Amino acid sequence: MRFALRVLGSDGHLKRRIQKPSCYGTSTCVSRKASSGECVERDEETQLKIVSVVHGKTGAGKSLLLQAILGEADVIEGTVRAPVPEPAEQNGEWITPGAKAFVGQVPWLENASLRDNILFGQPFVQRRYNKVIKACALRPDLNVLPDGDATEIGAAGINLSGGQRWRVTLARALYSRASILVLDDIFSAVDAHVGRHIATNALQGELARGRTRILVTHHVGLAAPLAAYVVELDGRGGVAGSVSQRTSDQTAAGQEPDEAEEPGEDFEDVEMGRPEARKFVKDEGRQEGRVQLEVYKAYMAASGGTWHWVMMLGLYVASALSALARSYWIKHWTQQADTTEGSEHLQFYLAVYLAISAFASLSMAVKTLAVLRSSIRASRKLFEHVTYNVLRAPMRWLDTEPTGRVLNRFASDFALVDSRLAGDFNWSAHGVLSVVVIVCAALVVTPLMALPVAALGAACIHYTRIYLAGARDVKRLESTARSPLLELAGASLAGLSTIRAYARSEDFRQSMFARIDAYARSSWHLLLAARWMAFRQGAVGNAFALCAAAAVISLRDADASLAGFALTFTLEYPTIAMQTIARYTGFELDMSSTERVAEYVALRPEEQGGHSAPSGWPAEGRVEVRGLVAGYAPDLPPVLKGIGFSVAPRQRVGVVGRTGSGKSSLALALFRLLTPRKGSVTVDGVDLATLRVSDVRSRLAIIPQDPVLFSGTLRANLDPFDEHSDAALTEALRRVRLDEHSALTDLQTPIARGGLNLSQGQRQLLCLARAIVRRPRVMVLDEATSAVDMATDALIQHSIRDDFAETTLLVIAHRLSTIADFDKVLVLDDGHVLEYDRPAALMQKRGPFWEMVCKSGERAKIEQMLGNGDLLGDGLSGEVG
Numbered sequence: 001m002r003f004a005l006r007v008l009g010s011d012g013h014l015k016r017r018i019q020k021p022s023c024y025g026t027s028t029c030v031s032r033k034a035s036s037g038e039c040v041e042r043d044e045e046t047q048l049k050i051v052s053v054v055h056g057k058t059g060a061g062k063s064l065l066l067q068a069i070l071g072e073a074d075v076i077e078g079t080v081r082a083p084v085p086e087p088a089e090q091n092g093e094w095i096t097p098g099a100k101a102f103v104g105q106v107p108w109l110e111n112a113s114l115r116d117n118i119l120f121g122q123p124f125v126q127r128r129y130n131k132v133i134k135a136c137a138l139r140p141d142l143n144v145l146p147d148g149d150a151t152e153i154g155a156a157g158i159n160l161s162g163g164q165r166w167r168v169t170l171a172r173a174l175y176s177r178a179s180i181l182v183l184d185d186i187f188s189a190v191d192a193h194v195g196r197h198i199a200t201n202a203l204q205g206e207l208a209r210g211r212t213r214i215l216v217t218h219h220v221g222l223a224a225p226l227a228a229y230v231v232e233l234d235g236r237g238g239v240a241g242s243v244s245q246r247t248s249d250q251t252a253a254g255q256e257p258d259e260a261e262e263p264g265e266d267f268e269d270v271e272m273g274r275p276e277a278r279k280f281v282k283d284e285g286r287q288e289g290r291v292q293l294e295v296y297k298a299y300m301a302a303s304g305g306t307w308h309w310v311m312m313l314g315l316y317v318a319s320a321l322s323a324l325a326r327s328y329w330i331k332h333w334t335q336q337a338d339t340t341e342g343s344e345h346l347q348f349y350l351a352v353y354l355a356i357s358a359f360a361s362l363s364m365a366v367k368t369l370a371v372l373r374s375s376i377r378a379s380r381k382l383f384e385h386v387t388y389n390v391l392r393a394p395m396r397w398l399d400t401e402p403t404g405r406v407l408n409r410f411a412s413d414f415a416l417v418d419s420r421l422a423g424d425f426n427w428s429a430h431g432v433l434s435v436v437v438i439v440c441a442a443l444v445v446t447p448l449m450a451l452p453v454a455a456l457g458a459a460c461i462h463y464t465r466i467y468l469a470g471a472r473d474v475k476r477l478e479s480t481a482r483s484p485l486l487e488l489a490g491a492s493l494a495g496l497s498t499i500r501a502y503a504r505s506e507d508f509r510q511s512m513f514a515r516i517d518a519y520a521r522s523s524w525h526l527l528l529a530a531r532w533m534a535f536r537q538g539a540v541g542n543a544f545a546l547c548a549a550a551a552v553i554s555l556r557d558a559d560a561s562l563a564g565f566a567l568t569f570t571l572e573y574p575t576i577a578m579q580t581i582a583r584y585t586g587f588e589l590d591m592s593s594t595e596r597v598a599e600y601v602a603l604r605p606e607e608q609g610g611h612s613a614p615s616g617w618p619a620e621g622r623v624e625v626r627g628l629v630a631g632y633a634p635d636l637p638p639v640l641k642g643i644g645f646s647v648a649p650r651q652r653v654g655v656v657g658r659t660g661s662g663k664s665s666l667a668l669a670l671f672r673l674l675t676p677r678k679g680s681v682t683v684d685g686v687d688l689a690t691l692r693v694s695d696v697r698s699r700l701a702i703i704p705q706d707p708v709l710f711s712g713t714l715r716a717n718l719d720p721f722d723e724h725s726d727a728a729l730t731e732a733l734r735r736v737r738l739d740e741h742s743a744l745t746d747l748q749t750p751i752a753r754g755g756l757n758l759s760q761g762q763r764q765l766l767c768l769a770r771a772i773v774r775r776p777r778v779m780v781l782d783e784a785t786s787a788v789d790m791a792t793d794a795l796i797q798h799s800i801r802d803d804f805a806e807t808t809l810l811v812i813a814h815r816l817s818t819i820a821d822f823d824k825v826l827v828l829d830d831g832h833v834l835e836y837d838r839p840a841a842l843m844q845k846r847g848p849f850w851e852m853v854c855k856s857g858e859r860a861k862i863e864q865m866l867g868n869g870d871l872l873g874d875g876l877s878g879e880v881g
Helices: 062-070 114-119 126-135 139-144 162-175 192-201 220-226 248-252 293-303 306-337 343-391 395-400 403-445 447-494 496-501 505-554 560-570 573-601 663-670 693-699 714-718 726-735 760-774 790-803 839-845 848-854 859-867
Strands: 002-005 028-031 040-045 051-056 074-077 096-103 178-184 212-216 229-233 238-242 623-630 640-647 652-656 676-683 701-703 778-782 808-812 824-829 832-837
Touching (some): 051 062, 062 496, 096 162, 162 178, 293 343, 306 343, 343 403, 496 505, 505 573, 640 676, 663 676, 714 726, 726 790, 848 859
Parallel strands (some): 051 212, 051 229, 178 212, 652 824, 778 808
Antiparallel strands (some): 002 040, 028 074, 623 676, 824 832
16 A cells, blocks of 8 residues: 655645655645645555554644545545455455555444444454454453443443443454554553553454554554554654664654563453343333323413413404404495495494404404414523523433434424424414304304204314324324434434445445435325325315305395305305314424423433532542442442542542543542442542532533533633633643644634544643643543643643642543652552552552553653652552542
């Protein structure tokens, strides 16, 4: 395979081209956005069937290089080529030459079982599957997952740890038929032991044989010994060469190859999934039968209350009576015209008629305006309630409720509540009263109309009940069928690079077509039912008009004006009846959307109970965890199993352990995102369970594993509440070395949703800068610098020491060198505390922490850090519960 990239500056002119000795190839210029003018320049060649390692500082363009290889970047110049052997060479082989597999920097997973995520459309071959599970060190994780490899994975892998998500996506790449594996930073979220296991068994071994492996990583100490080719990028250019030519890269990256042998570990074949796996994401519920009266009451209360609707009813009655009075006055006028002469009588009758007409028009306008204002008021209140509840929903609900369902409520259901509900109610109420007026007019002509009125009215009610009995459920089916559409659309957009890399676009297209068909079937049958209803109501209306006309004709002594009065109304009956029933049934069907919105109105927000935090709390930053047992849901096993330790004020504590050991769960428990089943967490002697949730989360700070950025300016992301000066924000950017990136020197620089116009490392640094601006007393960093290069990470660690000298830090890390000079190290495994002491003391014990250091590729560096006068001192002690 041969590829090359070239970097252009922001002015669109060529800055500098990489000169690579003993390498040839075309040049390619790519950028994330062709309109931005910002590109990265690369000119390099990767040979087939070897491991090629790409490394460099944060923002140098490493991920962009992989996007160019996958065809996801805007190629301005040059080509990316991969030779494909003749078809004859592919017979009988699992690997398909030229096919690609991709592991992104942000792992992407489907809402499916873990096994289905690994297979990703490929046939199940147990022998190969077991080898992949072993190579990716997934067996211990499958043993603790509730249903093994049949465990359902939530959207974006929400119920897996960061390291587990990465290893599942790596397993998907290894299991695939791809001959070219494009791997982006697979070591950042895994611990040292698992990283070494993956490097040895996944990047090498039987599964990797005959495959081209292109790996972006900052952990050169793990990958470079396996590589035949190393490329170093610096953002403006780069150099490339064989491992022998690039041995200095390892030193520059702050890592050394580990010479100690890795203690053996037996990764046996995994037991296959249990037959009846529990569902992580529950099927969307659907009501049956009539819309409950409570839904109508809730809507009426939101729109103005009982008295408001009593007044509305009065307006509708007045409007209907005014229409009746107008026609009756014409009938009376016609009768009097035969016996009375004179212009003064004409003016009198005309004036009364105009007054009645004016009142009818005014009442019509007022009632329409009133119902529209009521609808707007109800929509606003319902929207506020739903938004409040969703934003404050428990974490478990947010994890298990697919985004598509939430979007369906906010988009489609609210669209009906906002726009159609008021109109359907207005016309159905007006139509019902109009029908009553028409029936009364017919009865005025002759009481004999009572019998056909009763018969035809019963027929209308009969057909309406039949229609609504089926249409309600079909409408609910239509509403629920829209959610999977939105879910698949969102998931496909999030994993677009992965889907296209695996050549699964057609499969996802067919899946989308199937969901569109399911939605269209419901809509089609709803339309058919509406036509069925319209035909029968039209027949009933015409029969009523025929009966009324026949009755008028049969009455030989009937007054002409009275007959005209009756016929005027009865001939309008078919049209009005059809419109009324259509609008009424539409109103009832619209209420099913209100019913779905009401489900979120009834959603119980996260418990906010407790008292307000003391003023100035926390003042010291002392953290104590005693016998903490916590899980993600009452029906799930605990993930923290009796954890206990104490942290003195201003101490820096590193939290380490294999992926899935409970590190991130501990961070969630500190912020009351996990409810303790036993034990307590206290800060400065105050039990967090006794405080308001909002106080806990506003007084403590966390930089999560996945950076959270918002659409807006750089300044808005650094200082959302506009509490700090530009100088303070600029200084925070300088402290995390983001001022070196020309695109981030202006505080008005636009940031895309989720920081999509930044690299993963830049997103992490921006979140760290936000914390520096805030300067909290207690802060948790969950792999906050996992995606930055070693040199930048070292500078950031110095900044953390300086900027958070008065802050108690709990730092979750896989790079052991970043926490080697901390005051304490907490070692977790399977929700238990294995060790808690000074790093130097843990090294002397030769326990789990020492084993992790030996397998990290950083042993010499860590020993050197600890040997140069143990930075930790000996006066800070901690307790293990």
